Amino acid sequence: MPQIENGKAARTIIFGILVTGIAVIASDVLPFICFLALPQAGLFTRVRFGKHSVTICVATIILIAILSSGILIDTFFLSGLFLLGFAMGECFNRKLPVEVTVIFPLFVALTAYLFGLYFYSNQLNLGMLAFVNEQVQKNLELTLKLYESMGVSMENIKMFSDNFDRIQHDLVRLIPAIVISLTLIMVWLNLLLSKSLEVRSRLSFYHFGSLNQWKAPEILVWFVIGCGILLILSGSGLRLLSISGILVLMTIYFFQGIAIVSFYFEKKRFPRFLKIFMYSIIAVQQILLFFIIGLGFFDMWMNFRKLEQKETN
Numbered sequence: 001m002p003q004i005e006n007g008k009a010a011r012t013i014i015f016g017i018l019v020t021g022i023a024v025i026a027s028d029v030l031p032f033i034c035f036l037a038l039p040q041a042g043l044f045t046r047v048r049f050g051k052h053s054v055t056i057c058v059a060t061i062i063l064i065a066i067l068s069s070g071i072l073i074d075t076f077f078l079s080g081l082f083l084l085g086f087a088m089g090e091c092f093n094r095k096l097p098v099e100v101t102v103i104f105p106l107f108v109a110l111t112a113y114l115f116g117l118y119f120y121s122n123q124l125n126l127g128m129l130a131f132v133n134e135q136v137q138k139n140l141e142l143t144l145k146l147y148e149s150m151g152v153s154m155e156n157i158k159m160f161s162d163n164f165d166r167i168q169h170d171l172v173r174l175i176p177a178i179v180i181s182l183t184l185i186m187v188w189l190n191l192l193l194s195k196s197l198e199v200r201s202r203l204s205f206y207h208f209g210s211l212n213q214w215k216a217p218e219i220l221v222w223f224v225i226g227c228g229i230l231l232i233l234s235g236s237g238l239r240l241l242s243i244s245g246i247l248v249l250m251t252i253y254f255f256q257g258i259a260i261v262s263f264y265f266e267k268k269r270f271p272r273f274l275k276i277f278m279y280s281i282i283a284v285q286q287i288l289l290f291f292i293i294g295l296g297f298f299d300m301w302m303n304f305r306k307l308e309q310k311e312t313n
Contacts, residue, residue: 009052016049016056020082021063027078028067038078039085039105039190040197046089047205057086072123076116084109084183085190092194092205098214102187109183129172136171140164170240177244181251188255212262213307216252221300224249254289256296258282263305 023041027034045060046053061079068074087108091101121131144164147157160167191211198206223245230242261282265275282288295304 012049013052013055013059016045016052017059017063020045020056020060024060024063024067024078024082034078034081035186036190036193038081039088039186040193042082042085042087043089043092043190043194044085044197044201046086047092047203048201053086053089057082071120073116073120076112076119080109080112080116081186083112084187088187088190088194089205092207095207098191098208098211099217101208102184102191105187105190106180106183109186110180113179113183132172132175133168136168136175140168140171173240174244174247177247180248184248184251210266212259212266213305214256214259215299215307216256216296218300220249220252221297224253224297250293253296254293256299257292257294258296260295260299260304261292 020041023037027037041060042057045056049056060082061075064078064082065075068078084105087105088101091104096104117128117131121128124131126134144157144160147160195206198204227242227245227249230238231246234242261278265278270278282292299305
């Protein structure tokens with residue numbers, strides 16, 4: 001009996017490594033899919049393979065390290081994406097609230113990114129801040145050259161050149177908020193995809209109701225107001241801190257706003273192709289993005305979905 005169980009466990013682990021290995025190799029060949037493929041592989045590993053999932057997770061990270069050719073920052077970044085999904089699967093297994101299912105994977109992924117940045121900058125004999133400064137400077141110089149090749153007016157190029165140091169200074173200090181916001185979006189997208197993964201894999205782990213009824217905690221409104229006051233009244237240091245806070249909070253209110261849009265798409269029974277078309281327009285039109293964020297923010301007072309009334313009825 002122990003031999004049979006050991007053989008069964010070995011087959012399960014091999015199957016798990018094959019599944020995650022396909023996701024890792026696909027992400028290596030087509031890097032743009034890694035933001036969805038690796039987290040979904042991590043999620044599937046945790047909810048499907050139970051007690052064997054940790055072994056499969058370690059083997060997957062080793063495979064990522066091999067395919068990254070020893071480039072530490074790539075290894076930690078891709079591992080962070082896989083662990084993001086793995087942490088989300090852990091939250092599903094424990095049936096934690098949706099907010100925790102977003103925040104915990106976010107924290108895991110950011111920790112992996114931070115370790116990757118630390119070890120890679122040390123490998124180059126640079127501090128983390130010096131490394132980030134150097135990368136931002138290189139990208140801004142490339143942007144300036146691109147503007148020149150595109151025939152942008154000399155007045156705009158001169159304005160960019162004159163403010164080069166200030167732009168670099170501000171961008172370096174806004175990067176943490178930008179990374180947090182982008183990672184939040186990745187977590188949100190993978191949370192939405194997890195329902196499809198449950199259907200395709202014939203597993204049962206998705207315990208949330210309809211996410212189009214989700215609302216951000218009301219206390220966040222005061223953080224928005226506080227950041228707005230700091231932005232108006234403070235000096236440069238606190239100004240950048242308030243902008244960072246607003247960037248992250250705008251991302252959260254975008255989720256609430258898009259939940260409102262999804263709620264009405266479902267209520268009015270929009271066909272699938274029309275939903276895809278409308279979401280595509282929202283993704284590329286900046287004005288609509290700000291409109292969606294506004295919907296999410298003012299929903300606290302306007303209650304666009306009339307959720308409390310439905311609960312009372």
